[in-house]
Amino acid sequence: MPSLAYLSHSDCGRHDTGWSHPEHVGRLRAIPRALREDAELFHLLEHRESRHADPAELALAHDPRYVAMIRELAEVGGARLDADTVVSEGSWAAATAGAGAVLDALDLAFGDGPRRSFCAVRPPGHHALRDSGMGFCLLGNVAVGAHYARARHGAERVLIVDWDVHHGNGTQALVQDTPAIHFVSMHQWPWYPGTGAAQDRGPHQSVWNVPMAAGLPRETYVSAFLSAVDSATVGFTPDVVLLSAGFDSLAGDPLGGFTLEMDDVERLTMELVSRAEQWCDGRLVSSLEGGYAPERLGEACVRHMRALVGR
Numbered sequence: 143m144p145s146l147a148y149l150s151h152s153d154c155g156r157h158d159t160g161w162s163h164p165e166h167v168g169r170l171r172a173i174p175r176a177l178r179e180d181a182e183l184f185h186l187l188e189h190r191e192s193r194h195a196d197p198a199e200l201a202l203a204h205d206p207r208y209v210a211m212i213r214e215l216a217e218v219g220g221a222r223l224d225a226d227t228v229v230s231e232g233s234w235a236a237a238t239a240g241a242g243a244v245l246d247a248l249d250l251a252f253g254d255g256p257r258r259s260f261c262a263v264r265p266p267g268h269h270a271l272r273d274s275g276m277g278f279c280l281l282g283n284v285a286v287g288a289h290y291a292r293a294r295h296g297a298e299r300v301l302i303v304d305w306d307v308h309h310g311n312g313t314q315a316l317v318q319d320t321p322a323i324h325f326v327s328m329h330q331w332p333w334y335p336g337t338g339a340a341q342d343r344g345p346h347q348s349v350w351n352v353p354m355a356a357g358l359p360r361e362t363y364v365s366a367f368l369s370a371v372d373s374a375t376v377g378f379t380p381d382v383v384l385l386s387a388g389f390d391s392l393a394g395d396p397l398g399g400f401t402l403e404m405d406d407v408e409r410l411t412m413e414l415v416s417r418a419e420q421w422c423d424g425r426l427v428s429s430l431e432g433g434y435a436p437e438r439l440g441e442a443c444v445r446h447m448r449a450l451v452g453r
């Protein structure tokens with residue numbers, strides 16, 4: 143039985159930002175391309191097409207009027223929400239498939255398995271706020287998932303970890319009022335979007351922000367991240383772990399200055415897999431966030447999935 147589900151949907155390619163935008167559809171295409179070159183891994187995965195999240199599910203984290211607005215903007219052909227964030231005709235289908243992948247992954251994790259999933263989706267989600275999109279993100283895929291795990295599957299405690307090079311400001315905003323959801327974000331500082339100071343712990347001290355300078359030795363990021371994960375789980379055993387897997391924290395990414403390499407992706411993933419095994423029967427749902435060098439992104443996703451499978 144496969145130990146890892148690979149969830150995606152062709153609709154995620156319908157979010158059309160244009161080829162000059164860093165978050166273009168070529169990012170997503172690079173993942174199956176890299177995966178097909180690793181036949182052994184390809185055959186170890188349970189391949190699934192995700193469902194679309196419905197408005198009631200999205201309302202677990204978002205203002206229903208905002209959700210309706212995204213749908214309406216897509217129906218009339220699209221609009222620009224801010225300088226970076228676009229709604230195109232296909233964006234409603236794409237964004238709801240992205241959030242739906244995380245929800246499907248949670249259904250698997252709390253159901254008959256696989257307990258671990260990787261959601262290859264776009265647009266990304268961790269900057270999306272309750273009533274607005276920003277930073278390429280429309281819907282808070284992982285934050286919606288955290289609330290869904292509690293509401294639908296009876297999870298009491300949820301841990302979200304985010305190693306994207308940018309602060310997961312949207313995720314923080316969408317979960318920080320729920321003390322049973324702990325959130326860890328390591329990110330470049332100072333950098334977009336400008337939030338995520340270490341002293342910003344949220345109203346219930348349930349947020350662990352780890353701001354880091356660019357260009358540090360790789361190991362410094364790895365140990366800072368893992369030590370924050372361990373701090374966030376003192377006396378708090380999560381029932382599921384959600385990972386915002388942003389691969390713009392790799393060296394050479396055009397939108398970040400961190401120095402992580404493929405071996406670090408593998409190490410961090412294995413550390414999370416092993417903690418999830420101890421905490422919660424291995425329930426770990428990873429969802430793609432950033433990563434703007436498509437070839438590197440494809441390779442990183444393959445290394446990440448290999449570590450998730452345990453091979």
Ligand SMILES: [Zn+2]
Pocket residue numbers: 306307308388390431432433
């Ligand atoms: Zn990012």
